[in-house]
Amino acid sequence: MTTDSVNQTTASEGSRYRPLLAAARELVRCDAAALLQLDGQVLRPVAVDGLSDETLGRQFPIASHPRFARLLESSRGLRFAHDCGLPDPYDGLVSGQPGILPVHDCMGAPLRLRGVVWGLLTLDALEPGAFETVTPAQLDAMVTLVETGIEAAHTIQEMEARAMREHALAQALRSGRGTTRELLGSSAAMKQLCSEIDTVAVSDLTVLLLGETGVGKDLVAQRLHAHSRRREQPLVQVNCAALPESLADSELFGHKRGAFTGAVQDRDGKFEIADGGTLFLDEVGELPLTVQAKLLRVLQSGEVQRPGSDRTLKVDVRVIAATNRDLPAAIAQGRFRADLYHRLSVYPLVVPPLRERGRDVVALAGGFLEENQHRLGARNLRLSPASKASLLAHSWPGNVRELEHVISRASLRAFTEQRRGARWTAIEPHHLALDATAAGSSGSSQAPSAPPLPSPAHAAVSTGLHAGVIAAGGTLREATEAFQRAWLADALARHHGHVANAAREAGIDRSNFHRTLRKLGMRPSASSD
Incomplete structure (x- = not known):
């Protein structure tokens, strides 16, 4: 991926491109417009006007959306007749409608930036034949207008350090663990978190991520690493809660052959593997006290001594730790070292729970629906208006992980009930079953x-x-x-x-x-x- 194809679904990027859509709609009347940026073989919405918030959480693989594929292959753009048999990716996503309505008239064109295909401009109307009077000259003028705006935005983007860090984030998320997930959301809480991430990422300060179970602390760690000067080096993750006490030393610090029964060869520890990069210690509050003492020494000296070896190794590692525990309380109970806590919490970051993120829940749900749509082979999974209201009203005690599981279950239920030949699969409140989830949580809390x-x-x-x-x-x-x-x-x-x-x-x-x-x-x- 080149610098020109940097893509992040953030509020700042949406505000940069949305005026281009407004200008396009002045030239051609329509019910919805969207800008989608090409990222490998996937199109990602970067700005929408007239489409649901859910759209911004989605990704559109070209192989799964033949209309988008034909638009990318065209030289000047295409219009799809209202009776076109190709499935429309936006069916049910036009906002402000009383229910899930189909798109009846569609047109679009490829956008180029410096001679390379950048993405697509799409226009949609609920009225059949709405674009019949649009001339090729009008379409060319609209494409030129939008391409000029994209060129200006990217020129500014290249002059800002933030754009470079956003590029590093996208690159890091597609490598390592093979996930394309990222921090989605434009709520005030997420804007504040992302601002703090950008502030501390460029330093080498140790960061302690605090927050409830399931809020996405691992994604925050990935973004911190991808925005840092170490982004070209490895990000190594360790789940401290999964480390058996007898093997924690070996996992973190390595060992020499013969150091203990079963040590048949030398082994590099996670600190050595992460040398030059970042080490993410997830659930750090679960480390045994004996390992906490050794971890403290490494943080103080920057040196690792393998069990069974007399030699110390110098390592250059930036540490990010995460916990959902109340570490001050654990210190008072003698379960966590106060000196280690102060070493780890040089820059604490609190990841907000989902219930404090407002409409972010809809964008996140859109992303999870897209994943389940391709996993199930379903056709256009969509949230009904009532389902969106239910998602926004739920308290989400399990945070983003709970939302992911709720959407996965709802997708399977809706897909099972899907009418043969339907243009989309509607997710209704009874598929979400949030009342049962809330009742279970309430019953559990009253036990x-x-x-x-x-x-x-x-x-x-x-x-x-x-x-x-x-x-x-x-x-x-x-x-x-x-x-x-x-x-x-x-x-x-x-x-x-x-x-x-x-x-x-x-x-x-x-x-x-x-x-x-x-x-x-x-x-x-x-x-x-």
């Missing part, structure tokens, strides 16, 4: 709190959470173990299988929690952020 690994005497006088287990009879030991199994199962369910969070509720460290589960014959699901 009586149980003490950590209670004694039999305490269990006997408990509020009745598991009184049936105790009343079932058996020996004292059997009753105790039965109660523990039931309590731990409830704790894991309350935390959606997240072992580290359940362990905190139980008042024991993660390793002891795992040992207790094994002792009781329980097998938890894999933990997540």
Whole structure:
């Protein structure tokens, strides 16, 4: 991807290109217009006028949208008749309509920047035959106008450091972990976060990302790295909660052959692999105290000593850490080192929960719908107006990850019910099932709190959470173990299988929690952020 094809779905970019669409609509009357920028084999909307906010969260692979493919291949643009059999990508996305309505008349043209195809201008109307009177000269004049505006915008863009950082972000997101996801949203909370990211990214300061589970702290870490001077070097991610205590040393710092049983060869640790780049320590609050001490030494000295080796290695690594834990509280409880906390929180960033991001939820939902549309082979998954209202009214206790799962389930349900030959698949409120989700969350929050690994005497006088287990009879030991199994199962369910969070509720460290589960014959699901 070249500098000319930099693309980010941000409020600043939308404001840059939207006046071009307004000018185009002055020349040709229509119900909606859009600018889509070509990024490899995908078209990304950078500005829309008359289309739903949902559109900005979507990506349009050329291979899946034959109308766009034909427009890109044309020399001067095309008009598609109202009875054209090719599926229209914008069906149901025209805003301000009482329901999901089809587009009846469409036209568009390729846009070129410095001799290279930049993207597409598309115009759509709900009235059949609306563009029959548009002459080739009118279309040429409109294309020239828009191309001139794009040229001016890109000239300014190249003179700004922000444009270069945005390019680095897009490049980084397509590499490494193979994801094209990015930070979407134009809410005040996201603008503030992105501004802070841009401020600290150009430095080498250690950043601590704070926020609830599922808010997208990993995407923030990717953006920080991609905006930094280290963007051409690796971004290495470590999930600290998934590290067994016995192997955490080896994972982070490497080891020499023979350092311990099973160490059959030398191994580079994550600090060495990230040398010159960025190391992202996700769920850093779950690190055992012994590993915290070694991590502190590396941050202080910039030197790594492999277990089993007397030699120290100098490393140049920028550290980004993330946690959903209350680290000051963990410090007070003796579970986290105060000196390490101060080393990590040189520049703390709070990632806002989804419930504080307003209409960002609609744009995010659009992106998830696009992913599910191609995964399922569905045709034009669209949110109904009632569904958008439901999404905006929901409190999203699980944040962006919950939204992703809700949209995936709704897409599957709607696709299963899809009428054969329908032009789109409408996502309705009953597909989202947000009432059931909210009820489940409410019921969970009202459940009586149980003490950590209670004694039999305490269990006997408990509020009745598991009184049936105790009343079932058996020996004292059997009753105790039965109660523990039931309590731990409830704790894991309350935390959606997240072992580290359940362990905190139980008042024991993660390793002891795992040992207790094994002792009781329980097998938890894999933990997540």
